[in-house]
Amino acid sequence: MLKVNKLTAGYDNVPVVFDVSLEVREGELVSVVGSNGAGKTTILRAISGLLKPISGSIEFMGKRIDKLPAHEIVKLGIAHVPEGRHIFGKMSVRDNLLMGAYAIEDDAEVNRLLDRVYEIFPVLKEREKQKGETMSGGEQQMLAIARALMAKPKLLLVDEMSLGLMPLMVDKALDVLKHVNKTGVAVLMVEQKVQEALEIADRGYILQTGKIVAQGTGQELLGSELVKQAYMGM
Amino acid sequence: MLLQVLLTGVLIGSVYSLVAVGLTLVWGLMDIINFAHGEFLMISMYTTFWLYALLKFDPLASLPIAVGVVALVGVLTYKLVVKRVANAPGLMALLATFGLSLFIRNLAQFLWSPNYRFVSESLLTDKRFIIGDLIIGLPQLVAAVGSFAMTLIIALLIKKTKTGRAIQATAQSKDIAELMGVNTERIYAITFAISGACVGVAGALLANTFPVYPECGAMYGLLAFVIVALGGFGNIWGAFYAGILIGLAETLGGFYLGTQFKYAIAFLIYLLVLQFRPKGLFGW
Ligand SMILES: Nc1ncnc2c1ncn2[C@@H]1O[C@H](COP(=O)(O)OP(=O)(O)O)[C@@H](O)[C@H]1O
Ligand SMILES: [Mg+2]
Numbered sequence: 001m002l003k004v005n006k007l008t009a010g011y012d013n014v015p016v017v018f019d020v021s022l023e024v025r026e027g028e029l030v031s032v033v034g035s036n037g038a039g040k041t042t043i044l045r046a047i048s049g050l051l052k053p054i055s056g057s058i059e060f061m062g063k064r065i066d067k068l069p070a071h072e073i074v075k076l077g078i079a080h081v082p083e084g085r086h087i088f089g090k091m092s093v094r095d096n097l098l099m100g101a102y103a104i105e106d107d108a109e110v111n112r113l114l115d116r117v118y119e120i121f122p123v124l125k126e127r128e129k130q131k132g133e134t135m136s137g138g139e140q141q142m143l144a145i146a147r148a149l150m151a152k153p154k155l156l157l158v159d160e161m162s163l164g165l166m167p168l169m170v171d172k173a174l175d176v177l178k179h180v181n182k183t184g185v186a187v188l189m190v191e192q193k194v195q196e197a198l199e200i201a202d203r204g205y206i207l208q209t210g211k212i213v214a215q216g217t218g219q220e221l222l223g224s225e226l227v228k229q230a231y232m233g234m
Numbered sequence: 235m236l237l238q239v240l241l242t243g244v245l246i247g248s249v250y251s252l253v254a255v256g257l258t259l260v261w262g263l264m265d266i267i268n269f270a271h272g273e274f275l276m277i278s279m280y281t282t283f284w285l286y287a288l289l290k291f292d293p294l295a296s297l298p299i300a301v302g303v304v305a306l307v308g309v310l311t312y313k314l315v316v317k318r319v320a321n322a323p324g325l326m327a328l329l330a331t332f333g334l335s336l337f338i339r340n341l342a343q344f345l346w347s348p349n350y351r352f353v354s355e356s357l358l359t360d361k362r363f364i365i366g367d368l369i370i371g372l373p374q375l376v377a378a379v380g381s382f383a384m385t386l387i388i389a390l391l392i393k394k395t396k397t398g399r400a401i402q403a404t405a406q407s408k409d410i411a412e413l414m415g416v417n418t419e420r421i422y423a424i425t426f427a428i429s430g431a432c433v434g435v436a437g438a439l440l441a442n443t444f445p446v447y448p449e450c451g452a453m454y455g456l457l458a459f460v461i462v463a464l465g466g467f468g469n470i471w472g473a474f475y476a477g478i479l480i481g482l483a484e485t486l487g488g489f490y491l492g493t494q495f496k497y498a499i500a501f502l503i504y505l506l507v508l509q510f511r512p513k514g515l516f517g518w
């Protein structure tokens with residue numbers, strides 16, 4: 001459903017990712033792993049339209065999206081959970097979630113979605129009146145994911161969900177992603193935590209200094225010499 | 235007598251508040267001070283005056299038209315001026331709106347001469363209540379109540395509506411708001427329109443009692459800046475309370491120290507507060 005084709009992107013015309021091609025198929029959970037500064041965030045920002053590619057193309061459901069503004073892309077069914085969470089700290093939890101459904105016109109539909117995410121994240125229901133910034137890091141991450149689900153995405157982009165979370169919360173967040181994926185939402189996640197990300201992925205890509213250096217199923221990559229040597233210190 | 239002075243202060247303060255609310259909205263959203271804000275007020279007052287002089291419209295009837303005119307001026311200001319310099323470094327945006335204010339003022343002078351003009355007879359002219367020895371002018375009362383009503387409407391709009399939420403979201407992060415599906419360019423234009431609508435209301439109400447001339451918005455623009463800083467940049471209710479405070483400072487200062495000092499007190503408060511609470515009386 002998502003095809004990234006020879007994407008070159010960067011800042012002020014200086015590329016930081018080079019000729020990246022990757023694909024997410026219907027219902028898949030795909031991980032892109034790589035260390036800090038490899039270019040993971042840059043790729044996601046290009047897909048969701050926050051960053052215009054220098055060259056290459058991005059197709060979603062058969063449609064070129066690389067020239068569209070970000071606010072149009074989310075309407076096609078791509079929701080992006082940004083790195084560092086970036087919830088709206090000064091707004092209530094509920095208003096954050098309503099912002100997630102901004103592109104949905106039908107109020108009854110928005111209420112149904114709200115009930116559904118409250119079911120998945122009961123803590124958000126308890127805290128719905130609280131300001132986003134008063135929640136713990138883990139809760140904010142849940143809110144960021146829940147907010148993205150409010151857009152009714154077909155594809156969820158998730159940027160370093162585990163960053164700054166306690167190990168217990170990381171597991172919980174990964175469980176949530178798996179659950180969301182089971183409901184039919186395709187997921188493209190980028191991670192520094194190579195092992196965790198590849199374990200739950202159907203397929204994965206290894207990104208090193210802006211280039212894809214390996215790809216395969218999660219299991220294949222976990223077993224590969226490259227991953228063992230570069231990321232697990234074996 | 236003191237009561238009379240206090241009342242007068244609160245009434246004019248309410249109008250100051252509304253002008254400042256318009257200014258603080260734009261600041262809260264884009265970190266830009268619109269130096270032409272006072273001139274927007276002047277445009278509203280001229281709109282009201284000319285509708286009165288040419289078509290015999292009462293200022294209250296002109297109010298919605300003035301609101302529309304200044305909202306449009308706000309949108310044009312965004313699209314033609316601010317948008318081009320919003321991401322430019324340093325003082326560009328400030329200089330651009332400052333230039334715009336001079337341009338509008340000179341244009342008014344050119345088109346309509348520097349003469350003072352008055353709405354000499356309106357529904358409210360010379361009407362007043364007298365309660366004991368308290369005199370409440372109806373034009374001032376209507377201006378204060380109307381301004382407060384508009385402030386309330388704006389606050390509710392920002393807090394409770396979908397567009398209001400999008401404005402808040404864009405103020406906190408343009409990129410993340412875009413990810414939610416918000417066309418942030420549109421939000422900027424809408425906010426300039428709302429900002430213009432605030433001074434549109436204020437200008438139409440002020441035209442009942444104050445002379446209209448090319449410089450008539452300048453002092454309001456300056457006071458609004460002081461009020462926005464006192465209230466905490468971007469804080470609507472902060473601007474409201476600070477506006478009342480400045481209204482009181484002005485009338486108390488004018489009464490006890492002489493009218494030539496009335497604005498001096500306001501600016502003195504500003505300098506003092508800035509020393510001790512740089513984020514304003516209500517910011518952190
Ligand atoms: N806003 C930016 N301006 C300039 N360079 C940037 C910006 N964001 C990231 N970079 C650079 O691009 C490279 C890739 O960054 P990023 O995509 O954030 O990597 P990752 O998400 O894998 O840590 C890094 O070298 C980083 O310094
Ligand atoms: Mg990153």
